[in-house]
Amino acid sequence: MTDVAASVPETEAPQVAAEGPSKAAKKKDKKKPAKKEVKPTKDEVKEKKVSKQLARIKEEVARRREEEERLKREEEERERLLEEERKRQEEIAAKEREQRERRKQKEKEKRQRLKEEGKLLSDKQKEDRRKVLELLQSRGIEIPDEKGEPVAKKPQYTKLKKRGPQNKQSGEDNQPPPPDLGSPNEPKDEGEALLNWEAMADELLEGNERDWSESESTSRATEAAQSTHRPENSEAFSHSDVILTEEDKERLIEAARKRIQVVQDFALMELNVELFYRNTNPDEYINMVPTSAHSGDGMGDLLANLCLHLQNRLSKRLAFSEELNASVMEVKELHGLGTTIDVIVVNGRIREGDTIVLAGQEGPLATQVRGLLQPAPMAELRVKGSYQHLKEIQGAQGVKLIAKDLEKALAGLPLYVASDLGEELYFKEEVSRGLKAALKAIAVSPLGVYVVASTLGSLESLLVYLKSVDIPYSGINIGTVHKKDVMKASVMVEREQKWAVILAFDVRVDRDAQRLAAELGVRIFTSDIIYRLQTQMEEYV
Template sequence: MVTRQPIISVLGHVDHGKTTLLDNIRGSAVAAREAGGITQHIGATEVPVDVIREICGDLLRGVQLKIPGVLFIDTPGHEAFTTLRARGGSLADLAILIIDINEGIQPQTLESIEILKSFKVPFIIVANKIDLAGKFKIDKKKRRYRFLEAFNEQNEEMKQIIENKIWELIGELYKHGFQADRFDRVKDFRRQVSIVPCSAKYGIGVPEIMMLIAGLSQKYLEKKLEIDVKGPGKGSVLEVKEETGLGTTIDVIIYDGTMNVRDRIVLGGKKGIIVTTVRSLLKPKPLDEIRDPRFKFQHVKSVAAAAGIKISAPDLNDALAGSPVYVANEDPEDVIERVKNEIGKIKITTEQTGIILKADTLGSLEALVKIFTSKGFAIRKGDVGDVTKTDVTEAISVKKKDVYKGVIVAFNVDVLKEAEELAKNKEIKIFKDNVIYKIIEDYELWLEEKREEEKIRRQLGIIRPGKIQILEGYVFRASKPAIVGVKVLSGEIKPKLTLIKEDGRFGGEINSIKSKDNFLSSAKRGDEVAIALNGVTVGRQINEGEVLYVDVPEDSFRRMKEIEIDESEKETLEEFLKIKRKENTLWGV
């Protein structure tokens, strides 16, 4: 068994400095000019252990590093992170979450946090752009230097500004379920997230970032990083690409074993399992060797984990990004079954009433399923690819059973024209975005609006309980119609509602409600208004000081649980029910 390089993903909100950090690490490694320098892989950059030592300097003094280096996934962001999968989890062993220290947690930061949580990937936080936090002194002669060195050169005011911003970030992270602290104050790396203040632009904090990655990998991931380098290769498809002269190729990150030219490989396809033979394994040529873009790759005979490689092979047109890729020279049937099971665990096809999820890769589908399920949303179908007419038809049948679930979530995919037309005609809502967090937010907002609409619709058909008292000395007219001043004791009253007395007899029909010179459509608890009553005469059927109840129809009484009523309305309803059941013991049953 040998120890492979840990695979590192870089995540964070747009413009928070993901690419700048990777560029700085790459630039630092190139400048170090150590044995071998950096190796450019397909979709990844390998930084060997000698370069890590050079970057970290005496931060690693006395530390025996067993890892051969680290492999950074070049494509920053959660798209690459979710695409790269291994054994039902993330391919990344560790992640760097970049946060602009001046902007704090943003929507895509939240998205990254949700994804890291759901895949249980350990991470460190790089609090970037400290150089923009105020009048920060920078030594521009240095390509990179330690944060603590830079921090100690600042005046007291600047130090306080940085400290305050770190404390704000710690507070924000706490709200999202993480205990965090500045890296040099962390006492338990298993329980606390390390924050490295940094300026990716000027290389401040890069030594500490590399020290943490190397140290944490070695201390906590040693077992995970042990591989049988001579075993069959295992990898994950990062991207499916057309290449001039090669046709359809797949970019793969190999995380275990070795892959050779002419190996038989098994991977997932849009229409089923693909079994094919490796025609070529390609790595990028060093930048200074690229003269002609048609010859930008160099052929290799084999590649061992961890590595990024381009595979050229027949029948890759329908290859699925995020699919596992396994070498299967000896027992292809067993491997085919394994790939089927792995993909089957992510793709969902059920008969339950739930939403339909469509995503661009298996990894992003897996992230969607995890996050939607964790929020308690039922899923009927989860698949990879554009939204089709079949998806809309399925959503229509769900909508008939549950209007809130008959929707489609489309992450980073298109909606085919015929599907769009059918959805429009049948009023099927499609939530389309390339940010998972935004899709969930939009769906939750839509649910809220729909439920509010439904609540109002229900309430329109239900007569609420109401109780009034005729005020003494406020009889303006005795009959035809009787006009009296009343106080609404609970619930509400509206024109056209019938009132009954405490003995169950008729108490008049409300003709109109008036306050000062204005006619009202309703009056609620606490209001004092004048009402005109048909069918009664003051002094005969009704009297001053008397209490009257809204005569709630039996159907409305039975449906009362569909609407929200307050405690005083509940009491009034109980009193009203007693009045009704004096005449009919089964009333409202």
């Protein structure tokens, strides 16, 4: 018993000892003060936001550049394929030319053979031959053929008597005489005559005027006569298609031969043409529309084919697109509205409140649209009058934009609409790149005057004038005349004092630039009228 009683405290003692430290630890934890979380400052939060936004912008710019490189590679691949296709087409054209030359040689030999045999006759010769045959047959003379056998006498048919007034009063209609069937050696049917046009190609044109390139009067008629021509006594209908009827076989052969001659003339210029109603492959053959410059026949077909061709070929350009395509045409100041810009919107939309990016005299400009003005229907933007205030406009239309900081805007360059900061930065780079490319495209000479203008259009017109009077130009710029422009023009003082001149058209000259020009000996001619500026330059030279 004593052993059992002594063992109980020994087993419970460790449990008490174990529970003791845990309770003490809990008390100590309760006594420890809680750590306070340090909140970031406003500057740190702002820096984090800006860094994240810059990272997104950089990713967007990188993505756009990758997209541009991909498009560039695709364009190069497309150009390579087009070049290969062009070479293949040239090879095919060369083979076709060789085949045409061989066919022409064969045709020439065939015509020469027929001419030697006496089978190639002109219209006049055929008519004389027919008259002689009729005269001989009427006298009962038997005419031997090529084999020497006499030809049977043709039966004589009495000619139709002319109907007098009595017949007309009886209500009978005047019927034309039956068509002449031609000489015995001529083909018996119309199809055979059309097939023999090659043998008579040269002789048929003797004595006729070569006016086919000016006016071709053949076109569609009936299904039975697809190769017909316009009769001489038919009336001209300038507002309708070409009106044709079927005539004798000689005229059918002549019309078919002329059409083929026109096709051959175009083939010599390496152009494949086909009559518009027979053309089943417009990609390889150009539509040929017969018209008359004298009567105006065929103009309906010409206009219809032109409209159809434009709708088929330029469907993408004619269709509306949501991608903005707009250009700044003019920068002007209106009383009560301030400086405004006239914009042509070809595609896309511009809304009031949009952020626009355009070129400026000192770099790209980003501003917000405050108003959209449009003149009354059937009126121009340049005409003064009342304007309609719009909330939105879509292409293709002209509109006058009201916004801030348009005093230094440049005309003649595209306008963009940015939806966020990333697009705004991207479009600013695009505007700068486009302006630099436009200025670099203008070739300058090492010696010459320095030209500054307000817009690209006025700059180009001024440069055209300088070329016409043999005045070289060594530098160009758009916008206000600054000190850097004077420094560039002052280079001519050391090279040739005569060309140390700045021509400033419709721009402002900075005071510091004027002071520096007086010190360096650079003359500045300024005017808002281009003709007055030209007069000043002519007097100086």
